Amino acid sequence: QSVLTQPPSVSGAPGQRITISCSGTSSNIGAGHDVHWYQQFPGTSPKLLIYANNKRPSGVPDRFSGSKSGTSASLAITGLQADDEADYYCHSYDSGLSGLAVFGGGTTLTVL
Amino acid sequence: EVQLVQSGGVMVQPGGSLRLSCVVSGVSISNKYMSWVRQAPGKGLEWVSVIYSAGSSYNADSVQGRFSISRDHSNNTLYLQMTSLRVEDTAVYYCASRISVTAMAFDYWGQGALVTVSS
Secondary structure: OOOEEOOOEEEEOOOOOEEEEEEOOOOOHHHOOOOEEEEEOOOOOOEEEEEOOOEOOOOOOOOEEEEEEOOEEEEEEOOOOHHHOOEEEEEEEEHHHOOEEEEEOOEEEEEO | OOEEEEOOOEEEOOOOOEEEEEEEEOOOOOOOEEEEEEEOOOOOEEEEEEEOOOOOEEEOOOOOOOEEEEEEOOOOEEEEEEOOOOHHHOEEEEEEEEOOOOOOOOOEEOOOEEEEEOO
8 A cells, every 4th residue: 555646547549638647645745855856767767757746857848747736746648649658656755754855656648 | 777686586595694785876875875675576566675865774574683774885886685595685776866856765676686586
């Protein structure tokens, strides 16, 4: 059972917009800790997609965006493409766990 | 170019020990926030251990007392010493570091090393 809750799967057609939620509590996201998002393709290492809630590292397309409100955060992908099909993970920190890192359970995105 | 290159995967028996290494090139690890993150087969990411720039370190409850993170500045390498290994420790282990971003996110990752604990 992950500290941060994500839907196991989401899907969308090419060109559509999808969102992936990451639900936490008052001791992690709600305590003001930043949320980061990673993209992982099968057999490869995770790649940082969004950091500090809504910032994109260099090279990440602006089709990817992040937001945070209260005890939750969201990753949005617009103009969905076939090669966006991957697993997505949220990451934050938990004050109840000595401020240590926690991950969401991951969401598999299927492009129909 | 920054690279994190990990030692290869290995199989070990339950109760055994193992040390993973992560050689960093392109930047000094001496002031970097670095962690180990693992992923059991078909499962999600699980944070394992962290070492802060000042040298303090912490472990997840699941590995506390069995795993230990360290670093060697002279060869720019991060280590994870694993003892009393259990079947449930079987996973791909990734080293990860905050190098360029201004938040506590991992923007560089190693390629992963599969640790299989089995008799």
